[in-house]
Amino acid sequence: MNNFVDHVKIHCAAGHGGAGSAHLRREKYIPKGGPDGGDGGRGGNIIMKGNSHEWTLLPLRYTRHLKAGRGENGGKNQLTGAAGQDVFIEVPIGTIAKDEEGEIIGEILEHGQEIVVKKGGLGGLGNEHFKSATNQTPRYAQPGTPGEEGYVTFELKVLADVGLVGFPNAGKSTLLAAVSAAKPKIADYAFTTLTPNLGIVNYRNYRSFVMADIPGIIEGAAEGKGLGHRFLRHIERNSILLFLIPADSDNHWNEFKILENELRKYNPELLDKEFILSVSKADLLDDDLKIEIAREFPENQKPLFFSAVTGEGIEALKDEVWRRLSMEI
Ligand SMILES: Nc1nc2c(ncn2[C@@H]2O[C@H](COP(=O)(O)OP(=O)(O)OP(=O)(O)O)[C@@H](O)[C@H]2O)c(=O)[nH]1
Numbered sequence: 243m244n245n246f247v248d249h250v251k252i253h254c255a256a257g258h259g260g261a262g263s264a265h266l267r268r269e270k271y272i273p274k275g276g277p278d279g280g281d282g283g284r285g286g287n288i289i290m291k292g293n294s295h296e297w298t299l300l301p302l303r304y305t306r307h308l309k310a311g312r313g314e315n316g317g318k319n320q321l322t323g324a325a326g327q328d329v330f331i332e333v334p335i336g337t338i339a340k341d342e343e344g345e346i347i348g349e350i351l352e353h354g355q356e357i358v359v360k361k362g363g364l365g366g367l368g369n370e371h372f373k374s375a376t377n378q379t380p381r382y383a384q385p386g387t388p389g390e391e392g393y394v395t396f397e398l399k400v401l402a403d404v405g406l407v408g409f410p411n412a413g414k415s416t417l418l419a420a421v422s423a424a425k426p427k428i429a430d431y432a433f434t435t436l437t438p439n440l441g442i443v444n445y446r447n448y449r450s451f452v453m454a455d456i457p458g459i460i461e462g463a464a465e466g467k468g469l470g471h472r473f474l475r476h477i478e479r480n481s482i483l484l485f486l487i488p489a490d491s492d493n494h495w496n497e498f499k500i501l502e503n504e505l506r507k508y509n510p511e512l513l514d515k516e517f518i519l520s521v522s523k524a525d526l527l528d529d530d531l532k533i534e535i536a537r538e539f540p541e542n543q544k545p546l547f548f549s550a551v552t553g554e555g556i557e558a559l560k561d562e563v564w565r566r567l568s569m570e571i
Contacts, residue, residue: 254393255360260282262279
């Protein structure tokens with residue numbers, strides 16, 4: 243249960259810029275060749291990069307220092323030095339980097355996004371830049387500037403506000419795609435979703451919450467069958483759970499109990515979370531069937547019906563999620 247590292251502090255040193263060259267051209271037939279010193283290369287940056295396959299900062303737990311490469315010095319013949327090697331830190335979506343004063347440097351919002359957390363130094367200018375009417379052969383070139391250096395704290399704020407729980411094909415990915423900008427892979431067979439997807443759901447008045455689609459759990463998942471176990475970890479941190487039972491289930495209430503039981507076997511504390519029951523794919527049902535299904539549920543645990551395809555019930559679902567999240571705060 244303590245597998246989540248949501249806070250790591252790493253000393254980051256970007257690379258020093260390479261020095262400019264003060265070289266003077268000397269060739270056989272040009273005794274007084276002019277300055278031809280190239281510029282130094284920039285120092286390497288320390289860059290955090292979003293990776294949607296990372297879910298924790300755990301891989302960074304033993305990292306204490308990161309150091310990017312030094313820029314190469316400029317050479318003769320106006321040769322610019324190579325830039326220092328950048329260092330990439332792969333982080334999950336939602337990771338925030340802060341400097342030593344606690345100021346936010348940036349936040350990773352999508353896969354592949356790059357944010358420079360410590361910038362490499364500038365390469366120095368070579369002597370040819372300093373040639374002037376009064377000084378045709380400057381013997382001066384700039385040194386490179388130092389790279390930025392200091393402690394950077396990486397924080398993973400929330401894994402999700404609401405986690406979707408349901409058997410494969412319950413319609414979790416489709417719901418997430420319908421309510422957020424995330425576009426998870428959707429396919430009509432089990433276990434399409436191999437890694438959880440996060441989506442930001444925009445709610446009224448510019449509020450938003452994070453929804454996580456967790457790969458389908460199957461009966462026996464808590465014993466390690468199927469994909470369940472590894473992924474159940476991801477819902478431990480979600481504030482509330484949204485159970486999805488598809489309209490075409492044989493026994494809706496029973497399916498909910500099976501899901502609940504899987505969670506209990508895995509970690510009983512999960513059941514202390516607020517949860518919402520829903521019946522997905524409601525477009526497959528007429529009003530009579532809805533009434534019939536609702537009857538299977540106890541009086542105080544009636545499900546919300548929605549269809550991610552037609553949009554029916556989606557606003558009511560968002561309202562309910564928001565209402566419960568507000569209660570959690
Ligand atoms: N009629 C109807 N079909 C839906 C709806 N939502 C999803 N489906 C279909 O149900 C199938 C499974 O949907 P997914 O969203 O991939 O289900 P999932 O729960 O994410 O499944 P896994 O990724 O396997 O965990 C797809 O063929 C969808 O087109 C809906 O609201 N109405």
